[in-house]
Amino acid sequence: MASFIYKDLYINNFYSIAGKNENNGILKNVNKYINDFYYGEKTIEDSEIKMQKEVLNNLINTKTDLIVGGDLMNQITATSSSNVNNNISFLGVYNACATFVESMIIISNFINGKSIKEGISITSSHNLASEKQFRFPIEYGAQKPSYTTFTTTGSVGCVLSKNKSNIKIKGSTIGSIVDMGIKDANNMGAVMAPAAVKTLKEHLDYTKTSVNDYDIILTGDLGSYGTKLFKILLKEDYNINIKNHIDAGSIIYKKEQEKYSGGSGPVCLPLILFNNILQNKKYKKILAIATGSLHSPMLVNQKHSIPSIAHLISLEVTNDNNI
Amino acid sequence: MEKLKYQKLVNDTTPKPKKMKHSLIAFISGGLLGAICEILKLILVNVYDMKITDASSIIIFILVIVACFMTAFFDFDKWVIKFKAGLIVPITGFAHSIQSSALDYKKDGLITGLGANFFKLAGSVILYGIVSAFIFCLIKVVFYG
Structure with a gap:
């Protein structure tokens, strides 16, 4: 078991994008909603990459030392592709739906150990991309039991550092x-x-x-x-x-x-x-x-x-x- | 909690699918589809003077085309969820499975994507269809000449 207690560590900023179905749900103040699954791209995979890039563009600043993140796509390619050529150290992680908190913990420990000063944690998932990846083809409409879950579409990132926030x-x-x-x-x-x-x-x-x-x-x-x-x-x-x-x-x-x-x-x-x-x-x-x-x-x-x-x-x- | 006890708890608390209701919906929707096809067949035979075997082939042809068209341009997947196996068991399900795989993988290239994944779901239908046809033919030839 590895548990940690941090003394002064804060979430300074966050940015989120959510899909059409999530827009109709209970979320408030999401920075941006996308209205179709393609988000102006040719493939659903490209749309997930675009979502992540947009989140990163809104969070990256000159002080960012490290980005840690992952997603549900094969070999976490969405996160790798969205970080191409941004000249910031990057760690890709995968723990399925626990990926985001995992990346937050990694950054928290780096900051707490004074190895870095500021890091960004990022994740994304896309309903159609993960249907294609884990289940049946999208248009097939396989019969699903009532206890199954529906993969959320969106991308979220947050900035962690020792700079005080609430x-x-x-x-x-x-x-x-x-x-x-x-x-x-x-x-x-x-x-x-x-x-x-x-x-x-x-x-x-x-x-x-x-x-x-x-x-x-x-x-x-x-x-x-x-x-x-x-x-x-x-x-x-x-x-x-x-x-x-x-x-x-x-x-x-x-x-x-x-x-x-x-x-x-x-x-x-x-x-x-x-x-x-x-x-x-x-x-x-x-x-x-x-x-x-x-x-x-x-x-x-x-x-x-x-x-x-x-x-x-x-x-x-x-x-x-x-x- | 122990593994076996937990598995029993999960078995007891997970809701069971309503098989009776689903079969009834499938029976009615599949029956309706069959009835429509039968009417079409009668029209083809009586109005256009076709042989019954030719008319059946044409009906199958129409079903495949319509299912592919509906999958590509309309919400056939949502209708399948609503009308259950009644839309899947006829040849429409076969066409729909091929069409949906093709739509998924068309951007991955003609050979590595579309070609390789075309029969992703329908492959087992074709394989086991051929194998069982072979076995039943063998039985027929050996025992009934």
Whole structure:
């Protein structure tokens, strides 16, 4: 287990782009919405790269030392392509839907260790690109069970440094890989719930806090069925009754949008975190747990069970003026 | 929680698909499609004086063309989700699967993209169709002459 506590580390800036379906959901103050999946490009892959480039253009400044990021495309090519020739050191990471928090933790530790001064964490996902990658061809319209999730379209990035702002990063926990023998790639909530519970418990133990010490515990993309399992596991294994929990995937779409059991993808958690939770003055102490289902279509076809991971980052909003 | 206990919990809490409802929808939608084709066939046979075998081939031809056209220009995938297997089991599903793969990979090049992935979903239908046809023919020739 690796948990960290940071003394003075802040989120200075963030920028987010979201897709058409997310526009109709509950997000507020997203910097930009794209109205079609192609975003003026010839392929869906190009549109994801364009989204990331736009986010980076809005965040990169002369002080940026390092960019860490990843996405869902094969060999994280969207992130690699969007960073071409920008003359900034780059680390590509992949932890499926936990990629964004993973990259935030990496940058936080670099800054905390005084190796760098400022870093950018970036991620993106595209519904059609990941459908093509992980599931059936886009136009095929395969029948899906109600407990599956819908990959969110968008791109989010944030700048981390020691320069003071009102969003403080208090600590983090790097999760470990958990495999409970679930083989259904549609049921990612069930795959990821045990990992989320484990990481949450490890962080609470390390910081000697309880769930009630936080205003909100935000999980990434468990979906409505995964949320149910998350609560059952917490209750049965650790006797924790959790009331201040919200799952970003379950709330990102409205019910009438009929997106199965909710949204998923690495941008799901940061979109809700930056454009909903941090805009709400009610929430001061926030635990964000990003969960990732680490499957590949090949190993799922070979009947392997699906491993999962969860990373946690703890935030505190220090005054009333949200950025 | 232990692995097996958790797997049981997941099995118990995950909602089961409504198989009865889906089959009923598929039965009705597939039946309707079949009825339309039957009417078309009767028109071809009675009005245009075609042989029944020729008329059947032409109907299949029409279904394939219409399904491909609908996949390319309209929301055939959404109709499939609504009308279930009734739109997939007829030859329309076969055409639709080929067309959707072709649309996905057309930008990856004619050989490495479109050509290589054209039968991504339909490949198994063709392969096992041929294999089972061979086996049944063999049985027919050996036992019934």
